[in-house]
Amino acid sequence: MLNREDNELLCRVGPGTPGGALMRRFWHPVCTSAQLPHPDCAPLRVRLLGENYVAFRDTEGQVGFLEELCMHRGASLALGRVEEGGIRCLYHGWKFSASGSVMETPNHADPKYAQRLKAPAFPVREEGGIVWAYVGPAGQVPPFSRYAFMDAQPQHRVVLRINVACNYLQLVEGGEDSSHVGVLHTNMARPGWKDNEFTRNPDVVNPAALASNDLEPTLKIEETAFGFHYVALRKTDDPKIRNARVVPFIVPYGRIIPAPAFLFTVLEVPEDDMHTSTFIVVHGDAPITEEKIIELLGLNDPRYYDRKSCTFTASWADTFGQNRELMKENWTGLRGVEVEDATIGLSQGPLYDRSREHLVPADQAVVRVRRVLLESIRRVAENRQPAALGLDLRGVSACDRQLDENESWQDLLPSHRQPATA
């Protein structure tokens, strides 16, 4: 369990909070590139760390990221016109460039006034099919951290965003919790479970496909420069061989989950204390389509996912679409990895009070997530660098392999041990 004070420290990310101060040291995904599909397209209202912004793509294709409310008298720029190299407020026509310069103030023709002003604009990068922004203290912009998926060929990569109405930490913890994979995702992890037979899921794209039928993995954890990595060791039929599934935790909310032929990089970006934008990037050495991933995640059912707004739409209003009849042969009565994960996260409530939980050794990695984040919050409060900040993350990966008794799991991903610099 976690005392209430620490739970609040970890979960609250708004302006002025210690958790928010940690988050504000990092670059964050703010939307997918596909959400701003062409120059002068509709702008996008973005909620990030409890504050509102507008993202837009100007005539040159450059993305701007500004405070949502117009600096004149506060109308939302997300309703504005995007045209001729900037975004124009509907109310009195003030126009702003992607860098925040005031291009026109039609209700006050003297250009000197506009020249003196600058709209609050933030540094933006567009990499790997994602728009990233930095909204932290000016003068402390860290080097931009690159991930391996950014080097993948576009046809070998799929980027999805799923907005889920619960606190980010619930979703992060689900991602660092190997023991749930063989249970919650039974249908995909252990097809044949109903007849007490273990058959391996042949789908090489499915990250819930388990190579072993052991529901009680042994976890081992090691600290790294980016946070930590841990292994879940599962017994196999051969007593000398264990299955090793290694997953990293990248401060403040990142992970990489292995599928047989692809990697799933998942970033749980807090919109505010009770809403999260999950960015999932799938990449590998072979072509992959968005349709395939959407189906695998269970998001091809309109009851669960609105593709236009990227929102996970199921709720208690219809008991998350759970089908009790289906449960005779389907463990959850739900379909798809993300449908199961998001439903469980939502079922914990908008912000779970961890002072009421009861942990077991299988929860060790979850406990480590909290410890690393609390330590990072402390470091930022003391003006020190948190883990992972500004590191080159291209060597961070995940794997699922057979391991014989003479091998060490840390050697499976030797790049995790190298001190990384940006």
Ligand code: FES
């Ligand atoms: S409020 Fe935007 S121009 Fe006046």
Ligand SMILES: [Fe+2]
């Ligand atoms: Fe899961």
